[in-house]
């Protein structure tokens with residue numbers, strides 16, 4: 001049997017124009033990470049996983065025997081070690097059966113191993129001081145306003161449920177509602193609908209104590225009818241509106257919601273939102289219709305794309321950054337059967353958007369077992385797909401001479417902090433050349 005390390009090393013050799021760290025990062029994201037008991041004990045003193053929106057785990061919490069959900073860190077930093085890794089930030093997706101393991105070496109250092117061979121050193125992020133605080137109601141800040149991306153991004157999931165759930169409604173890769181249920185079951189403070197007042201109270205604390213966060217994202221599940229008597233735009237716009245009134249320009253303001261009509265995007269812009277993520281999830285028409293059946297029925301693929309282009313006219317193309325979930329186009333039973341077909345399809349979408357100055361970004365698919373596709377595809381997509389997609393993204397980005405997407409911090413290997421895929425790690429031009437320092 002060919003061992004995993006041999007496979008990864010073969011890809012590193014074959015795609016030698018990509019940073020090896022990014023290839024390992026993609027494999028860690030699609031496979032998940034296990035922790036030794038000693039490493040978990042150390043991790044307990046650092047910034048914990050907050051479950052900021054989805055589970056992003058390869059096993060349900062009910063199957064975690066050592067309470068990893070409460071003890072594991074939000075992210076790890078790969079650095080140094082026998083392969084001399086440049087600093088690479090990776091989101092922690094728990095998988096007790098993963099061949100990747102965070103452990104303590106004989107020299108008492110934290111290390112990442114693959115099949116017991118040491119790959120790199122590991123650092124955990126210190127717990128921000130404000131993580132110890134609570135709101136007046138007793139709710140922890142980690143529920144209301146956690147940070148990810150090594151402290152760069154405040155992640156404000158103001159509605160932890162999606163109204164697309166039900167027969168042929170939900171996006172088939174998504175476990176938002178199931179995750180909400182499992183978190184509530186564990187007794188974690190996990191607020192379904194956060195009030196504007198809660199968000200402002202939490203941000204007061206963050207603003208007083210924290211100087212590292214540079215941006216915030218307001219997001220949550222889709223609202224197909226009404227929530228608290230409000231339509232989707234009315235519900236979501238109230239958060240950036242209140243934040244920008246209270247803390248004008250303190251953070252880069254981003255929202256992740258459905259593709260909305262032009263006049264509704266203007267409302268976001270007018271309250272101070274700078275960056276908009278109308279996520280199209282998968283490019284191929286047939287797969288969008290199957291995998292995102294609810295979105296397809298309510299809005300439709302053509303209209304979704306038209307709205308992305310309209311939003312680019314409102315906010316500027318570089319500030320419209322639609323996400324796709326890299327790998328779901330290879331998911332059984334309906335996905336492409338070959339890496340060639342999958343990469344060709346997704347590259348077509350990249351070219352379509354990037355040729356118009358819009359830079360899609362992607363999240364590496366985590367086949368969560370509480371989602372429809374995760375159940376059917378526990379192995380996710382092949383690593384070679386992810387590696388080739390990284391190359392396609394970088395090459396198309398370079399072909400159209402686009403800048404690094406704003407709102408993600410510094411680009412490039414050793415600098416990037418975006419933790420759920422490697423697109424920022426593979427940007428080759430350094431920040432000085434982009435005038436972004």
Ligand code: SF4
Pocket residue numbers: 161162163164169170171174175176220221222
């Ligand atoms: S719209 Fe789709 S991806 Fe977004 S929360 Fe709902 S089901 Fe999940």
